[in-house]
Amino acid sequence: MTQLTQQILSGVATGAIYASLALALVMIHQATESVNFAQGEMAMFSTYIAWSLVQVGTPFWIAFVLTVVISFIGGVLIERIIVRPVENAPVLSHVIVFIGLLVIFSAVAGWIFTYTVKQFPSPFPTKPLLGGAVTGHDLGVIGVTFVMLILLFLFFRFTPLGLAMRAAAQNPESARLVGIRVGWMLAIGWGLAAAVGAVAGIMVAPILFLDPHMMSGVLLYAFAAALLGGISSPGGAVLGGLIVGVLENLVGTYLIASELKLTMALALIIIVLVVKPSGLFGAHAVKRV
Amino acid sequence: MAGALLEVEGLRAAYGPSQVLHGIDFAVEEGGITALLGANGAGKTTTLRAVCGMVDRSGSIRFGGQPIEKDSTESIVGLGVAHVPEGRGTFVKLSVEENLRIGAYGRRARDGVAADMERMYQHFPKLAERRTQQAGTLSGGEQQMLAIARALMLRPRLLVLDEPSFGLGPLIVASIFEIMGAVRRDDRVSILLVEQNAALALELADRAYLIETGRVVMSGSAKDFRDNEQVRRSYLGY
Numbered sequence A: 001m002t003q004l005t006q007q008i009l010s011g012v013a014t015g016a017i018y019a020s021l022a023l024a025l026v027m028i029h030q031a032t033e034s035v036n037f038a039q040g041e042m043a044m045f046s047t048y049i050a051w052s053l054v055q056v057g058t059p060f061w062i063a064f065v066l067t068v069v070i071s072f073i074g075g076v077l078i079e080r081i082i083v084r085p086v087e088n089a090p091v092l093s094h095v096i097v098f099i100g101l102l103v104i105f106s107a108v109a110g111w112i113f114t115y116t117v118k119q120f121p122s123p124f125p126t127k128p129l130l131g132g133a134v135t136g137h138d139l140g141v142i143g144v145t146f147v148m149l150i151l152l153f154l155f156f157r158f159t160p161l162g163l164a165m166r167a168a169a170q171n172p173e174s175a176r177l178v179g180i181r182v183g184w185m186l187a188i189g190w191g192l193a194a195a196v197g198a199v200a201g202i203m204v205a206p207i208l209f210l211d212p213h214m215m216s217g218v219l220l221y222a223f224a225a226a227l228l229g230g231i232s233s234p235g236g237a238v239l240g241g242l243i244v245g246v247l248e249n250l251v252g253t254y255l256i257a258s259e260l261k262l263t264m265a266l267a268l269i270i271i272v273l274v275v276k277p278s279g280l281f282g283a284h285a286v287k288r289v
Numbered sequence B: 001m002a003g004a005l006l007e008v009e010g011l012r013a014a015y016g017p018s019q020v021l022h023g024i025d026f027a028v029e030e031g032g033i034t035a036l037l038g039a040n041g042a043g044k045t046t047t048l049r050a051v052c053g054m055v056d057r058s059g060s061i062r063f064g065g066q067p068i069e070k071d072s073t074e075s076i077v078g079l080g081v082a083h084v085p086e087g088r089g090t091f092v093k094l095s096v097e098e099n100l101r102i103g104a105y106g107r108r109a110r111d112g113v114a115a116d117m118e119r120m121y122q123h124f125p126k127l128a129e130r131r132t133q134q135a136g137t138l139s140g141g142e143q144q145m146l147a148i149a150r151a152l153m154l155r156p157r158l159l160v161l162d163e164p165s166f167g168l169g170p171l172i173v174a175s176i177f178e179i180m181g182a183v184r185r186d187d188r189v190s191i192l193l194v195e196q197n198a199a200l201a202l203e204l205a206d207r208a209y210l211i212e213t214g215r216v217v218m219s220g221s222a223k224d225f226r227d228n229e230q231v232r233r234s235y236l237g238y
């Protein structure tokens, strides 16, 4: 029983990380209609920035905030400089640009930081809590991610800028006709996605350790989560992330060898694509003409 | 035509290589309603899009005496031009209330947004009933009302409407035209109207222009149009 609770809680913790990255994927997808394959690599690079800051003696939480801000600016710049020129190009060009970004971030990280696996500090106590049901790190990850998700929800739901971003993603032409600078909204969306990815990277690094390939598996789970929830539904992506995280842990513990867990993610992706391509919550908006 | 709110001269526009407007002149008086008439494909929508900077254009466009032919759509909106596009441009996944709020996004005066929303709900009680509903679930007529209300939230000086009667039944069309008349009276908003239903448009408008394949082939007061034998036969059907 304790083992089950333990597995579920630690599944929620990794699930929260998948949820964040899945949300980042959904945010970009809503604006560009394609999946940013480089999201994981961008998060990995952000994590190296945090690591470097900590290495030179920056207190953890200051490094955390700085990294999130730097990642936001980086995301905005990537949109403005690299994505903008292919804005109106066919989807295939987007895919190629995203894969290009992935390769570049991976290579540059390897070149600057080398491929040696690095330890990444956790800001949370490592000792088990709640009678061994959960580690301090897992609880911290759950806390940080949920605060972030709630802040994002409040931002998109209740602020004028959040509303303008949703409007711009939905109907760019109409958005321009009410005076929204759509290009900037897309750039801010990239910035937010990069910042969210940075948080995910920093939270997962103490468990996975830091190396240039750290996020490739995580991205696959996040992708499965986003598809499961519905690539068009931010709330669905978050729930999908939690489901995938818990499933991964339970299946890995009780059903199959943990080496096969990634295969499970792939299988899940294929099943969703075949059985319910719009995901659990990605019902199409009701439309009348 | 000095002192007009919107003055357009020699307006040309193209989609890529294909030239669609070949030098169009027209004006909208302060507080007036100007109708653009013409057959399908004549270039009416393109004219409106050119005024708002949604398509490559050249020529002279002056709004309130200021040249705007080089301005971006967003800046033109900021000057007080609210454009309800063909197909209404509803944000289908936002609620009715959010659609109204986003309409006020481009306006200078931030205060009074809540009061203006209440005013819109009085103009259009149907929208008040559905304020939390997804806008995509509204009927065609309700969406057209929402589109006009959204445009009015800008507190515009010029309201640009592209076929507001399209696909709607006669009762709803009548009430929408009544509202447009009221808007002009009460808020002193000038209107630039493109309309298939020429009879209705000429009842409301004070000036009209007939466009054929990207050129103005006739212009005059709405009365001139109604009295013109050829216009009557081709566009009014009596």
Ligand SMILES: Nc1ncnc2c1ncn2[C@@H]1O[C@H](COP(=O)(O)OP(=O)(O)OP(=O)(O)O)[C@@H](O)[C@H]1O
Residues within 6 Å of the ligand: B015, B018, B020, B038, B039, B040, B041, B042, B043, B044, B045, B046, B047
């Ligand atoms: N996006 C576009 N790309 C290329 N050509 C276009 C585009 N939009 C319109 N056209 C062409 O420009 C011409 C004028 O079109 P426009 O939409 O302005 O006509 P309209 O007068 O509004 O017609 P309708 O009454 O059918 O709405 C048409 O010949 C049309 O084929």
Ligand SMILES: [Mg+2]
Residues within 6 Å of the ligand: B044, B045, B046, B086, B162
């Ligand atoms: Mg048209």
